[in-house]
Amino acid sequence: MSSTDLVPSTGAQAVQALAHADGRQFLTFRIGEEEYGLDILRVQEIRSYEPPTRVANAPAFVKGVVNLRGVIVPILDLRLRLGQAGEYNAFTVVVVLNVAGRVVGIVVDSVSDVLELGAEEIKPRPEVPAAMDARFITGLGKIGERMLILLDIEAMITSPDFGLVD
Secondary structure (H helix, E strand, O other), X not given: OOHHHHOOOOHHHHHHHHHXXXXXXXXXXXXXXXXXXXXXXXXXXXXXXXXXXXXXXXXXXXXXXXXXXXXXXXXXXXXXXXXXXXXXXXXXXXXXXEEOOEEEEEEEOEEEEEEEEOHHHEEOOOOOOOOOOHHHEEEEXXXXXXXXXXXXXXXXXXXXXXXXXX
């Protein structure tokens, strides 16, 4: 069974499926004032941001490509894709992911830590209009006063909006 089998696309199903797991680990990162989490099993590595080689006629959120040990990796600025300003500083990082058989890098403001969340700490996603398409949110993680927006990064990257996967 793959980790994607554990995360159906609807909020209630996702929470129910996650309840069957004893705990899942999430890489947490910040974009603006929001804190997000994604399945740690999708993360290949975390790298400091270096300007990639631009690709002609690419959308603004596609920053370009880098050569990562012989593999050409598209670099997507998730901040721009989510409608946030994208300032590059010493904390800006690229999270290299392995999703849908592809290696993709996403630019985020900073990486926080890796957290393990039990089923009781994961709440269903809210059914309210949001700036981000709710189909990419699997739920909300609550740890003390911290609230994490848990992303289905594979669904996000493979969506037609990103245009990376046929």
